[in-house]
Amino acid sequence: MTFKLDKTKTSINQALKVIAEYEKVHGEIDISGNHQSNLNKLTSIQSDSQFNSRKCSMTKPTLRIIHHFACSGGTLISKCISALPNTFLLSETHPLSMNHISGKPKYLPSDVTTLARYAKVPDVEALAKHLFANNIKDTERFVREQGGLLVLREHSHIDFCVGTTINDSGVVFDCLKEIFDVKNLVTVRHPIDAYISLVSNDWVQFSPATFDEYCFRMLRFLDIYSYCTVLKYEDFVSDPDKHMRLICSELELTFDSSYRSTFSSSLVTGDSGRSGNVIEERERRPIEPDLAKEIKTSKNFKILVKRLKYSKDI
Structure with missing residues (x-):
């Protein structure tokens, strides 16, 4: 049952009003022998209620990323x-992504x-961040009022793997940290496997487009989110229940x-890998000779791999 301080405050105010009106007509009546003391207590309760109401309004709602x-x-x-009870996941969120914009303008009403x-609105990135923060704020409140929990899957690729530079922080987190009490979690996969899949999908959007640069960018990513628990994909698929419990603990x-x-029925964007309805480890894709040389040097x-305690063997 949800306890609403506003309703309590209203009830107390109404009770105090009734007492005040009664005293105007009948004078101060002390049925218990300590009526004024009781009235003082009620006033004190009202004050506490107002304080708690202000305190409640200052408490940030929880958001998971x-x-x-x-x-x-x-x-x-x-x-x-996304398949957990009352959990709603927004996939690949980012206010500044332009990966979906190319060629002729798309119908996105x-x-x-x-x-x-x-429309070439000036300073559109500032507008994008503002709209994003307010959209997430409204969505989280709506989901929470329906009894649900909101999770964002950040599109970290935009911050760390596009262009010639790397962001100094995560844009999504920066947009939302003042509004929410954010619970973060980082997941990783062996860099060789992740990079091979990235190349296979033609998603290498950083420069220089080398394996060493990819590893450098991943190190920066880990530095920025160094305060987060790091979950390995390999560990997850080896014991899903154990690591889902860890995820639930970290994200509440x-x-x-x-x-x-x-x-497997969850509708989540970015399903680029070898999908299926069984959680299991997959064999490493073949490593091309040129990539093998890059890895060794x-x-x-x-x-x-030392930081993440992965094997450096090819």
Whole structure:
């Protein structure tokens, strides 16, 4: 049952008004022998209620965000989270993404940010961040009022794997940290497997387009979210229930083992890998000779696998 302070305050105010009106007509009546004391107590309760109401209004609602690189198993984990009870996941969120914009303008009637870009609105990135923050704020409140929990799957690729530079922080988190009490979680996959899949999908959008650069960018990603728990995709698929319990603990979600039988029906964008309805480890894709040379000479790869406690063997 939800306890609403506003209703309590209204009831107390009404009771005080009745007492005041009664005293105007009949004078102060002390039935218990300590009427004034009781009235003082009621006034004190009203004051406490007002304080608690203000305190409640200052408390930030909780928002959950998961961060990971593209092609690192994040879609599978996101589907499993989405299949939890009363949990609603918004997939691949980011206010500044332009990956969906190319060629002729697309029909996107509800995407105000993209329409503003088409219209060449000045300082559109500031507008995009503002709209994004308010949309998430309203969506979280709506979901919460329906008894649900909102999770964002951040499209970290935009911050760390596009262009020649790397963001100093995560844009999604920066947009929302003042509004919400954010619960974060990072998921990773062995950099060789993730990079091979990235190349296979033709999603290498950073420069220089090398494996060493990819590892460098992943290290920056880990630095920025160094305060977060890091979950390995390989560990998740080896023991899904154990690691779903960890996810639920970190994100304050409710664990239910039924996710295993329903996750495959979750509608989540970014399903670029070898999808299926069974959670299991997949064999590594073949490594091309040129990539094998890059891996052996990459300094950042050696730092990365040591940090994440992955094998450096090819």
